[in-house]
Amino acid sequence: xxxxxxxxxxxxxxxxxxxxxxxxxxxxxxxxxxxxxxxxxxxxxxxxxxxxxxxxxxxxxxxxxxxxxxxxxxxxxxxxxxxxxxxxxxxxxxxxxxxxxxxxxxxxxxxxxxxxxxxxxxxxxxxxxxxxxxxxxxxxxxxxxxxxxxxxxxxxxxxxxxxxxxxxxxxxxxxxxxxxxxxxxxxxxxxxxxxxxxxxxxxxxxxxxxxxxxxxxxxxxxxxxxxxxxxxxxxxxxxxxxxxxxxxxxxxxxxxxxxxxxxxxxxxxxxxxxxxxxxxxxxxxxxxxxxxxxxxxxxxxxxxxxxxxxxxxxxxxxxxxxxxxxxxxxxxxxxxxxxxxxxxxxxxxxxxxxxxxxxxxxxxxxxxxxxxxxxxxxxxxxxxxxxxxxxxxxxxxxxxxxxxxxxxxxx
Amino acid sequence: xxxxxxxxxxxxxxxxxxxxxxxxxxxxxxxxxxxxxxxxxxxxxxxxxxxxxxxxxxxxxxxxxxxxxxxxxxxxxxxxxxxxxxxxxxxxxxxxxxxxxxxxxxxxxxxxxxxxxxxxxxxxxxxxxxxxxxxxxxxxxxxxxxxxxxxxxxxxxxxxxxxxxxxxxxxxxxxxxxxxxxxxxxxxxxxxxxxxxxxxxxxxxxxxxxxxxxxxxxxxxxxxxxxxxxxxxxxxxxxxxxxxxxxxxxxxxxxxxxxxxxxxxxxxxxxxxxxxxxxxxxxxxxxxxxxxxxxxxxxxxxxxxxxxxxxxxxxxxxxxxxxxxxxxxxxxxxxxxxxxxxxxxxxxxxxxxxxxxxxxxxxxxxxxxxxxxxxxxxxxxxxxxxxxxxxxxxxxxxxxxxxxxxxxxxx
Numbered sequence: 001x002x003x004x005x006x007x008x009x010x011x012x013x014x015x016x017x018x019x020x021x022x023x024x025x026x027x028x029x030x031x032x033x034x035x036x037x038x039x040x041x042x043x044x045x046x047x048x049x050x051x052x053x054x055x056x057x058x059x060x061x062x063x064x065x066x067x068x069x070x071x072x073x074x075x076x077x078x079x080x081x082x083x084x085x086x087x088x089x090x091x092x093x094x095x096x097x098x099x100x101x102x103x104x105x106x107x108x109x110x111x112x113x114x115x116x117x118x119x120x121x122x123x124x125x126x127x128x129x130x131x132x133x134x135x136x137x138x139x140x141x142x143x144x145x146x147x148x149x150x151x152x153x154x155x156x157x158x159x160x161x162x163x164x165x166x167x168x169x170x171x172x173x174x175x176x177x178x179x180x181x182x183x184x185x186x187x188x189x190x191x192x193x194x195x196x197x198x199x200x201x202x203x204x205x206x207x208x209x210x211x212x213x214x215x216x217x218x219x220x221x222x223x224x225x226x227x228x229x230x231x232x233x234x235x236x237x238x239x240x241x242x243x244x245x246x247x248x249x250x251x252x253x254x255x256x257x258x259x260x261x262x263x264x265x266x267x268x269x270x271x272x273x274x275x276x277x278x279x280x281x282x283x284x285x286x287x288x289x290x291x292x293x294x295x296x297x298x299x300x301x302x303x304x305x306x307x308x309x310x311x312x313x314x315x316x317x318x319x320x321x322x323x324x325x326x327x328x329x330x331x332x333x334x335x336x337x338x339x340x341x342x343x344x345x346x347x348x349x350x351x352x353x354x355x356x357x358x359x360x361x362x363x364x365x366x367x368x369x370x371x372x373x374x375x376x377x378x379x380x381x382x383x384x385x386x387x388x389x390x391x392x393x394x395x396x397x398x399x400x401x402x403x404x405x406x407x408x409x410x411x
Numbered sequence: 412x413x414x415x416x417x418x419x420x421x422x423x424x425x426x427x428x429x430x431x432x433x434x435x436x437x438x439x440x441x442x443x444x445x446x447x448x449x450x451x452x453x454x455x456x457x458x459x460x461x462x463x464x465x466x467x468x469x470x471x472x473x474x475x476x477x478x479x480x481x482x483x484x485x486x487x488x489x490x491x492x493x494x495x496x497x498x499x500x501x502x503x504x505x506x507x508x509x510x511x512x513x514x515x516x517x518x519x520x521x522x523x524x525x526x527x528x529x530x531x532x533x534x535x536x537x538x539x540x541x542x543x544x545x546x547x548x549x550x551x552x553x554x555x556x557x558x559x560x561x562x563x564x565x566x567x568x569x570x571x572x573x574x575x576x577x578x579x580x581x582x583x584x585x586x587x588x589x590x591x592x593x594x595x596x597x598x599x600x601x602x603x604x605x606x607x608x609x610x611x612x613x614x615x616x617x618x619x620x621x622x623x624x625x626x627x628x629x630x631x632x633x634x635x636x637x638x639x640x641x642x643x644x645x646x647x648x649x650x651x652x653x654x655x656x657x658x659x660x661x662x663x664x665x666x667x668x669x670x671x672x673x674x675x676x677x678x679x680x681x682x683x684x685x686x687x688x689x690x691x692x693x694x695x696x697x698x699x700x701x702x703x704x705x706x707x708x709x710x711x712x713x714x715x716x717x718x719x720x721x722x723x724x725x726x727x728x729x730x731x732x733x734x735x736x737x738x739x740x741x742x743x744x745x746x747x748x749x750x751x752x753x754x755x756x757x758x759x760x761x762x763x764x765x766x767x768x769x770x771x772x773x774x775x776x777x778x779x780x781x782x783x784x785x786x787x788x789x790x791x792x793x794x795x796x797x798x799x800x801x802x803x804x805x806x807x808x809x810x811x812x813x814x815x816x817x818x819x820x821x822x
Contacts, residue, residue, distance in 0.1 A: 007478050007543060009532040033528040036487040036515070041528050044478040044543075067418050067455040073484070073548060074565050076447040096507035098564070099554040104447075106517075117444040117452050121420040126767075132418060132455075137484060137548060143510040153509070154485045356537075 001323065001352045006044050008352070010367045021216065021309075022302040023148030029314050029371045038145025038153035045371065046301070048322035050156065053300050054135050056187050056319070057158045064180050066131035066160055071113050073137060077103035079112045083273040094141045106139035111270060111292055114161050119276040122288060125165050128278060129173065133160035135297060147218065149302035150258060156297040164289040165278065167267075174265060177293050181210055181261055184295065189317045190303060192260060195221055195230040199265065206235070207264045211257030212303055219257040226250030232257075258303050259296075266290040314372035315394045321374050323352040324411060328364035329379035331357060336384040340377060340404065343386055347408050369394065377407075412734065412763045417455050419763070421778045432627065432720075433713040434559030440725050440782045449556025449564035456782065457712070459733035461567065464711050465546050467598050467730070468569045475591050477542035477571055482524050484548060488514035490523045494684040505552045517550035522681060522703055525572050530687040533699060536576050539689060540584065544571035546708060558629065560713035561669060567708040575700040576689065578678075585676060588704050592621055592672055595706065600728045601714060603671060606632055606641040610676065617646070618675045622668030623714055630668040637661030643668075669714050670707075677701040725783035726805045732785050734763040735822060739775035740790035742768060747795040751788060751815065754797055758819050780805065788818075 008030055015027045018034060026032045031046030042050060058068065077095070080086035086095075086105070094106040107113065114132065122130065135158045142153050149155070160177070164170040178194065185192045193213055196206040209232060211221050223230035224244035229252075231238070244250040270276055271287025280286050308315045318324060325344060329337035334357065341353040352373070354364045361380065368376050376392040383390035386404035393400075419441055426438045429445060437443045442457030453461060469479070488506070491497035497506075497516070505517040518524065525543065533541065546569045553564050560566070571588070575581040589605065596603045604624055607617040620643060622632050634641035635655035640663075642649070655661040681687055682698025691697050719726050729735060736755060740748035745768065752764040763784070765775045772791065779787050787803040794801035797815035804811075 004538075005476060005478060007480070007532075007541065011531075030532075033531065035483050035524055035527065036485070036489075036513075037511075039483045039485045039487075041483055041524060042481040043528075044480050047479060047481045050481070065416060067416060068458060069418070069455050070453040070458045070461070072446050072450045072452055072565050074447070074450045074550065076450075078447075091510070094507065094509065096505065098505065099502070099552045100448075102447075113446055113452060116446065117454075120422075120444065121418075121441075127415075130418065139485065141510045154483050 002355045003352065004355060006322075006352065008045060008354075008367075008371070009043075010370045018148070019146055020148030020150065022150060022305040025305045025309050025314055026149065026302070031314075031371075032149065038142050038151070040149055040152060040154075040298075045322050049304075049316065049320050050297060050301055052320040052322075053188065053297055054156075054158070057184055057295055057297065058135065060180050060184050061133045061158070061160060064131070064176065066133045066162075068134060069132050070134050070136060071107070071110050071117075073107050073139065075105045075107050075113055077105065079116045079274075080105060083112070083270070085112065092140050092142070094139050108138055108140050109292070109294075110134070110136075110159055111161065111266070111290070112274070115270045115274045115276050115290070118163060118288070119274065122163065122276065122278055125278055125280045128163055128165040128288065129169055130163040131160060131173070133158060147302075149298050150306075151218065152298060155299065158295040158297055160293040162291045162293070163276075164291070165280065165286070167289065170265065170267070170289045170291060174263065174291055177263060177291075178208065181263070181293070181295070185210065185260070187319065188300065188304070189319065190260060190300065190307065193221070193223060193230050193257075194228065195223070195232050195257065196235065197232045197262070198234050205265055207262060209257075209259045210261035211259055212307070213255040213257050214306065215256055216306055217256040217258035219259055221255050221257040222252050223255065224248060224250040224252055258299070258306070260300055260303055261293075261295045263293045264291060266292065309372070312366075313370035316372050318374045321372070323350045323373060325349055325351040325375045325377060326368050326371075326373040327351065327353045327377045327379060328361060328368055329354075329384075330361045330381065331359065333379045333381075333384050337379040340379060340384075340386060340389065343404060344408070349408060349411065375411075413766045414763065415766060417733075417763065419456060419765075419778075419782070420454075421781045429559070430557055431559030431561065433561060433716040436716045436720050436725055437560065437713070442725075442782075443560065449553050449562070451560055451563060451565075451709075456733050460715075460727065460731050461708060461712055463731040463733075464599065464708055465567075465569070468595055468706055468708065469546065471591050471595050472544045472569070472571060475542070475587065477544045477573075479545060480543050481545050481547060482518070482521050482528075484518050484550065486516045486518050486524055488516065490527045490685075491516060494523070494681070496523065503551050503553070505550050519549055519551050520703070520705075521545070521547075521570055522572065522677070522701070523685070526681045526685045526687050526701070529574060529699070530685065533574065533687065533689055535689055536691050539574055539576040539699065540580055541574040542571060542584070544569060558713075560709050561717075562629065563709060566710065569706040569708055571704040573702045573704070574687075575702075576691065576697070578700065581676065581678070581700045581702060585674065585702055588674060588702075589619065592674070592704070592706070596621065596671070598730065599711065599715070600730065601671060601711065601718065604632070604634055604641050604668075605639065606634070606643050606668065607646065608643045608673070609645050616676055616678075618673060620668075620670045621672035622670055623718070624666040624668050625717065626667050627717055628667040628669035630670055632666050632668040633663050634666065635659060635661040635663055669710070669717070671711055671714055672704075672706045674704045675702060677703065720783070723777075724781035727783050729785045732783070734761045734784060736760055736762040736786045736788060737779050737782075737784040738762065738764045738788045738790060739772060739779055740765075740795075741772045741792065742770065744790045744792075744795050748790040751790060751795075751797060751800065754815060755819070760819060760822065786818075786822075
């Protein structure tokens with residue numbers, strides 16, 4: 001790929017009116033553009049990162065036996081009224097009247113829509129368990145969005161819904177999904193802590209959040225560094241510095257977390273309130289049990305930017321980088337650079353070339369570091385053949401001279 | 412894949428309150444669910460078809476040198492006011508106030524958003540030409556949607572925008588894209604006619620629509636069956652039955668078309684009105700020239716349903732079918748069916764098995780025909796081994812007996 005074909009356009013100056021660090025980094029790297037506060041336009045570089053995050057999440061969902069569907073953003077008030085959530089979510093849900101005079105809302109979550117669909121099709125114990133997910137755009141009527149792509153008015157989520165006949169089956173799948181979530185974050189190199197949170201008004205059981213413990217997060221978490229005790233401030237009855245309630249000998253610490261996922265057991269709430277029922281083996285009509293499981297895709301994108309950068313710009317993990325290698329050169333070495341680029345491409349390397357004429361090597365390096373390609377190949381006067389590549393690793397800053405064959409074998 | 416893992420759930424009765432044939436077919440086949448009028452929930456089967464349509468469109472866009480991005484659905488009134496389109500589109504654009512008191516709209520199209528992004532980044536003649544596309548969800552405030560997924564309040568579009576320095580370059584790319592569009596429709600087996608339509612208020616040049624000439628479409632087209640003359644009724648000055656104005660000897664005919672694509676030359680309209688400019692080789696500041704090119708992805712889905720069905724249900728083209736082969740069996744032949752299914756899967760065939768116990772073979776065949784799998788393998792008493800498969804082709808209704816090896820080699 002060539003820079004001009006992929007619309008690689010960095011900005012040297014910090015964008016005006018953008019206070020969040022992740023959005024500043026992503027805008028300067030040419031990954032996103034800001035359309036309005038809390039609403040971002042994902043440029044080819046940024047979309048490539050998002051697609052890689054989505055691919056990992058999708059792969060793990062399919063592996064866990066879930067099928068993918070795609071639900072709408074426009075929701076009728078009718079279904080949200082059945083359990084009173086139209087009013088409860090009124091502050092954060094965009095709600096308005098359409099041209100026919102009906103009330104509609106933009107989905108912040110999809111329990112109501114999926115239950116409305118499932119109650120037309122799930123009839124018998126044979127239809128359960130069932131797991132369905134989507135990767136879809138959601139909306140939140142934030143008054144003053146200020147956290148960049150971490151908390152937008154419009155954002156991409158993966159949401160999974162599981163339907164069960166028995167409590168045991170529900171709890172088994174819930175625990176299985178905890179493990180799936182941990183694997184997803186591990187693959188994305190995002191360190192998370194499982195945090196207990198409120199289960200809502202209808203149950204004394206906890207829900208669970210997956211929190212990245214960093215100072216820029218919006219949530220307050222109390223946790224023990226020695227064991228797995230971790231609760232958010234809504235439910236925690238501990239204080240910073242006190243002994244861990246698990247008696248593990250650790251002392252409670254406090255942190256501002258980024259919530260990159262949450263999982264929730266609704267039990268029979270929806271089955272009862274929205275009449276999603278099934279007939280069991282003894283012909284009794286029973287409420288279907290429901291769980292839901294969210295992962296913020298664009299929030300993960302912003303989290304990766306917050307976790308992986310330095311003064312020069314982004315250094316996203318290799319697993320989500322849009323391309324692995326960039327070739328940059330002196331202006332009069334463009335042909336030599338193109339030959340190296342072609343050979344890397346022929347060997348199946350995900351490589352991009354900065355093909356801009358009349359741009360100095362220094363400027364190309366500054367731009368490459370803003371974007372954070374994992375490897376830079378620098379084509380100067382001394383190292384401009386496949387026998388002698390100058391390779392700089394973005395993560396460590398280390399420079400090495402090697403043959404192209406050796407470089408490719410080490411990728 | 413097994414029916415239960417893919418949530419294959421047909422409905423035997425016609426859905427209530429759905430007047431359009433495409434939505435009736437798709438709902439009964441278990442491909443979509445209706446959330447509200449004009450708003451559909453794409454179930455795993457339907458989403459699989461949509462993803463196949465998208466993949467073909469995306470492949471052709473990338474081949475034509477366009478890069479993919481993803482723009483938002485929420486648009487600020489600010490940018491739509493710059494050229495007066497906020498008011499012009501007021502009737503069909505969802506427009507409302509957010510929690511901060513600002514006016515926002517849901518995107519029906521994205522010229523304003525992409526121009527707002529491009530004017531921050533396109534500076535010089537070296538940045539042109541440029542082609543960017545997205546596959547994204549759009550919204551239209553339809554008062555009484557009644558055409559199923561052909562014209563929803565929420566729908567998926569592919570929209571491409573090309574930016575040019577010169578008129579020649581613009582016209583070359585516009586003609587190239589006409590050919591790309593024809594190839595896309597050919598691959599999807601959707602017969603289209605290129606129809607001249609109004610270029611809007613700012614130019615006397617035509618825009619072009621890609622119309623499927625069928626009685627259920629919403630548009631009226633006058634065309635000549637002998638040459639390429641075709642105009643929509645907004646601009647046509649001809650009448651049914653009159654001699655073709657091209658003097659080809661043909662007689663003008665009239666038809667209700669489905670518009671499955673349109674392409675539009677805006678020339679310098681946006682460059683001028685929204686100040687998207689570039690500096691040319693002689694350091695003059697010039698307006699950038701713009702075209703846009705749309706394809707309705709979900710509309711194509713509905714069109715395929717309208718074009719490909721019979722009394723028994725859907726028969727979508729192989730190229731978009733979620734799976735190529737279904738294995739259905741007598742209830743007491745489930746094991747033999749599973750063995751055939753496993754062998755087909757091992758040979759790389761996109762195969763699904765109707766694994767429902769206690770469902771008669773007759774009912775399984777009815778459901779398979781509703782969905783329209785291209786090939787049914789019927790495992791009964793006589794044909795239940797890999798040496799003797801009973802294969803029914805959905806498109807023709809023909810039955811043949813053959814070995815599994817022969818069947819696979821003919822796919």
